[in-house]
Amino acid sequence: xxxxxxxxxxxxxxxxxxxxxxxxxxxxxxxxxxxxxxxxxxxxxxxxxxxxxxxxxxxxxxxxxxxxxxxxxxxxxxxxxx
Amino acid sequence: xxxxxxxxxxxxxxxxxxxxxxxxxxxxxxxxxxxxxxxxxxxxxxxxxxxxxxxxxxxxxxxxxxxxxxxxxxxxxxxxxxxxxxxxxxxxxxxxxxxxxxxxxxxxxxxxxxxxxxxxxxxxxxxxxxxxxxxxxxxxxxxxxxxxxxx
Numbered sequence: 063x064x065x066x067x068x069x070x071x072x073x074x075x076x077x078x079x080x081x082x083x084x085x086x087x088x089x090x091x092x093x094x095x096x097x098x099x100x101x102x103x104x105x106x107x108x109x110x111x112x113x114x115x116x117x118x119x120x121x122x123x124x125x126x127x128x129x130x131x132x133x134x135x136x137x138x139x140x141x142x143x144x
Numbered sequence: 145x146x147x148x149x150x151x152x153x154x155x156x157x158x159x160x161x162x163x164x165x166x167x168x169x170x171x172x173x174x175x176x177x178x179x180x181x182x183x184x185x186x187x188x189x190x191x192x193x194x195x196x197x198x199x200x201x202x203x204x205x206x207x208x209x210x211x212x213x214x215x216x217x218x219x220x221x222x223x224x225x226x227x228x229x230x231x232x233x234x235x236x237x238x239x240x241x242x243x244x245x246x247x248x249x250x251x252x253x254x255x256x257x258x259x260x261x262x263x264x265x266x267x268x269x270x271x272x273x274x275x276x277x278x279x280x281x282x283x284x285x286x287x288x289x290x291x292x293x294x295x
Contacts, residue, residue, distance in 0.1 A: 069196050070266035071277035120199035122262065136196060136264075140280035143193065143224060143265025144177050144236050144256060 064088060064129055066098065069138040075108050085131040091116045092125040094135050113139060146204045148195060150227040153237055158221060162239045165219055171245040173252045177236040179229050183278075189270045193226045193235070196264035200224070203263045207255055215251040217242040222255065224265065257287045 064083045068076055083101075088094055095116070099106045108114060116123045117136040129135060147153075155176055163172050179191055208220040219241040229235060238255050242248035260281075267278045 067196070069264065070194055070268075074277070117196070117199060117264070120196070120202050122203075134198070136199070138196065138264060139266065139277070141261065141264055142267045142278040142280055143195070143263050144260040 063131065064094065065134045066094065067134065067136040069136065071139050072108060072114060072137060076102075076105055085129075088129055090125065090129060091118060091123050091127045091135065094129055095125075095137075109137065115140065145221045145223075146201055146208065147223045148197075148200045148204070149223070149225060152225070152234060153223045155234070155237060158223065158237055158239055162219060162221060162241045166241060168243060169218065169241040170243055171248040172239065172241045173245065173248040174237065174239040175252050175256055176234055177256075179231050179233050179235060181231050183269060186269075186271050188231070189272075190228065190230045191270060192228050192268045192275075194266045194268065195224075195226045199264045204259065207258045207262060210258075211240075211251045211254045215242070215247040215254065217247050217251045220251060220255060222259070224259075224263070226265070254291060257284070257291065260284045261288050 064085050065080065066083055067080050068078055073079055083094065083097055088097060095109050098109055114137050118127045118129055119133055159172060159174055181188055204222050208222060211217065211220055217240055221239040223237040225235055238252050240248045240251045242251065261284060269276050269278060
């Protein structure tokens with residue numbers, strides 16, 4: 063399984079904080095985005111937006127970053143701390 | 145030292161500790177970020193800071209490691225608060241101790257510029273019309289360009 067977390071405005075828009083996905087067929091971050099959209103079509107505009115950043119195992123990731131069973135994937139808007 | 149916490153911090157104590165850590169350092173530079181009452185022309189009465197607990201510490205450590213190597217500064221401390229903050233409250237502290245001031249100033253700015261673009265914190269402002277998630281500021285994106293990195 064892969065744990066998927068959402069933060070900030072994105073979490074409010076999706077009305078979802080966390081979910082679990084079967085690892086099967088998911089090899090990289092882009093696959094996780096696609097699987098989420100397939101599961102919930104209305105999430106497409108938010109998840110496929112270039113503004114939505116991704117992390118794998120608590121490190122910034124790009125679309126080609128590999129994902130493996132047991133990994134933690136997170137999606138969030140551009141950061142605004144400081 | 146990197147710390148992410150809800151409680152307020154004592155800038156004086158943080159600087160005093162940094163000053164006494166290493167007698168080869170002749171300069172300590174620090175920055176404190178505060179909650180401001182106006183943002184993008186709108187009155188703000190407070191804010192909530194959310195973060196990604198597993199990632200914030202890691203991200204801040206990575207930024208400080210890069211800054212230490214690039215500017216050859218031995219000590220960088222960062223304290224960042226999360227949770228509900230009222231006007232004028234302290235949000236973030238960055239303190240740098242270095243042999244000379246030039247690199248201490250540069251390292252301090254480098255850490256703040258990168259913290260604002262990489263560290264997973266999100267601000268929600270309390271405004272008159274309700275709560276609003278902040279969008280990233282163009283000024284912050286531009287500030288990164290001067291460090292000449294392709295990220």
